[in-house]
Amino acid sequence: MQARGATAATDRGEISRRHILNTAALAFAENGYNGVSLNDIVRDTGLTKGAFYFHFPSKEALALEVFGTKQLDWQAAIAERLAPYERAIDRLNAMLDCGCEMYETDASARVVGRLCVELSRERKLAPRLTVYLKTWFEMVTDLIRAAQDEGDARTDLDPRLSAETIVSAFIGVEQVSDALTELGDFRARIEKLRTFVMAALRPCP
């Protein structure tokens, strides 16, 4: 006897749903919310509008779900990546590395950043977005504070203030790199950012 309602293994509905989600993530990552029409997504999936509207109530709902899931992926990946490091300053470094790697290995990773910026302008994501950014702020703030305690960061810097600057800078670097080289030099720019940040944080000899 199997679970009631859902037919577990061969659930083609769930497969289609995930397929739509992944396809949309890629498309949104590449061309943004307004740059992708529903017809584009439908065509890319190989399905039809009828199929789409069976699984999602609207294009906006799709985008929100894409954002939500990818955002969780991000945070999980970061958390896993940071775990091995003992010192906070190393975790901060690893965090930036992790960001680069995700952009390099998963073309749909940047859907988070794009949708975050784009949908926030239309005030459709505001609550979720606020939480998202604040989470980042706090993660980095904690890292900097810890680094200060461990003697790896100068103590005359306000942790929160520095954290918000660093996170904003990361977002800005993404925009600039996308504008200039379609993210072709993203890794290089993040390396620069890291060098600057580390120099700024480093205690005076």
Next chain:
Amino acid sequence: MQARGATAATDRGEISRRHILNTAALAFAENGYNGVSLNDIVRDTGLTKGAFYFHFPSKEALALEVFGTKQLDWQAAIAERLAPYERAIDRLNAMLDCGCEMYETDASARVVGRLCVELSRERKLAPRLTVYLKTWFEMVTDLIRAAQDEGDARTDLDPRLSAETIVSAFIGVEQVSDALTELGDFRARIEKLRTFVMAALRPCP
């Protein structure tokens, strides 16, 4: 006898043209390129489509011209603002101040940033945009180098690297502030950015 062709003072054509330009700048600044339809602009100006297409060949051309003129305004304002200061570190400070003030006093000022990001994604502005960003990079690079020479900035930082990071951070702060508070806390965030940057640049005691 007055100038042939152009009738100097009461040139209603030129007035309409500028009116369209200003109206569009405001609209684009507030809602972005794709967020504003031609009908919106036409309605806001109080004119009609016929009038619009007499002055501009397309919506895209309008946006490009808006970007170009506003960009020049920016650079001129910055240059004027920086002139009185002798020390490079003061000019760097004044530069950030000037950015804040423009955003506060001229609602259409941020059309530069918005169109820069939005149009670059559609690769319509690429050449002009590259120049624009590179100009910023170089301005800040020169300032940092000068500050180092004057003993106001630590010398173990690469000027270009630091400059690109600072400019990117500025852009990122704009995005974040817009996303969270519709630029309501832009000044405050830039102040934070400045504090961090200055602390990072300051020579160790």
Next chain:
DNA sequence: TGACAAACCGACCGGTCGGTATGGAGGATG
């Protein structure tokens, strides 16, 4: 006053947008 061009009007075009209505294939269930 009349000719002429610059400036402007507003209806209209083809196309695309997000979204809807309807019906049918196919497996599970009685």
Next chain:
DNA sequence: CATCCTCCATACCGACCGGTCGGTTTGTCA
């Protein structure tokens, strides 16, 4: 076999997009 529900295809909708076009108004100069 009859029935029901899930899942998807097809055809279609009204709204709106950027852009065009024939015609009208306005100002200038002979």
